[in-house]
Amino acid sequence: MTAYPIELIRASFPALENSGTAFLDNPAGTLVSRVVIEAVAEAMATASSNLGGRFAASQRADAVWRAAHEAAAEFVNATSWQEIVIGPNMTTLAFQMARVIGQTFAPGDEIIVTRMDHEGNVSPWLSMAEAYGLVVKWLPFNKETWRIEPEDLAALLTPRTKFLALNYASNMTGSINDVAALTALARAAGALVWIDAVQLAPHRLPDVQAIGCDFLVCSSYKFFGPHLGVLWGRAALLRDLPPHRVRCQSDDIPDRFCTGTPQTELLAGLTATIDYLAWAGETTGSSGTRRERMAGAYQAFDAYEAGLTRRLVGGLTALPGVRLAGIANPNLFAHRVPTISFTHDRISTHRFADALAAEDINIWSGHNYALEPARHLGLSEEEGVVRIGIAHYNTADEIERALAAIGKLVA
Incomplete structure (x- = not known):
């Protein structure tokens, strides 16, 4: 692996050009x-048409649609592009599929949701349980290991x-669950397993074959792409489930x-996102198939982000009165995202949040x-946490700026 090319990476993001903002x-x-x-932009100019027409612009839109599904299939390691459903966002896809999946259950059947998940992987299933008379069980995370x-x-x-709805990585604590082991337990008991990989996808490359789950969702705007949600499902399940659709679909x-009509321009952006990740793999020394190059990119991202995480966690824990919500032991950082x-x-x-915003540092507060x-x-619930999230284009200087602003307020 070559040295991490942070300047070249940052140069590929227009938002970072001539900007003093720290996007954390x-x-x-x-x-x-x-x-x-x-x-x-190119798709909006040349393929702004509905699918299935006999004219050139529609055929270009068809090609954009197919390419996006093929690219997303590579991203999650699906066996076929036909296992990919693309929608406006992960939460909308979850609510849509809850209406579908719920029809296959009987009143009194049990579903499991967790105390670790984003609300987008909780509320759809609570709604499903209410609509179909299902029993909801709550799965806690361990407050010592920070994992399920x-x-x-x-x-x-x-x-x-x-049914089990399980997150891969927490959007609050950053903890990564052993989803393969948890999936194996649930499927052995006869349950379907739905994995929310939204927070994992910016930092690790998902692999549905290795996990063994039935469904996996992620959001491309969380892994450097446009505002879309991506759902992978086992082909046999997608064929058997009763969909909500118009009659002529x-x-x-x-x-x-x-x-409805697909967001063709955003689909073009999704394919370009996968190509960007493959380019990042090449730039950091990888070769091979597009997925192999993506895997190389993520390996480089992980190693680089780990160094920033160590500095941020170390700087925060040294401040009086600060309490981390998540894994703080650097030896266990393989079990967390940054x-x-x-x-x-x-x-x-x-x-x-106000103090860092005044220093042009973007972070979040609340739940x-x-x-x-x-x-x-x-x-x-109103206060929640202060949340700082690192990506592969952030710099050590930005971490120092954040720590200085936090330290100033604490002092």
């Missing part, structure tokens, strides 16, 4: 590279367990789950839609 709000949404912006432990899941599984997959949340024993989280994690940790 990445768990809420990442920046996009120039190639993504150009792809969106297999024994806690095993204690909830019964012959009536039909094709019954093929993924068409049967694709409602999303760092903290509280202070006397200073409001929103005062930190950040991690409502259940906030409750599980006994935090004020």
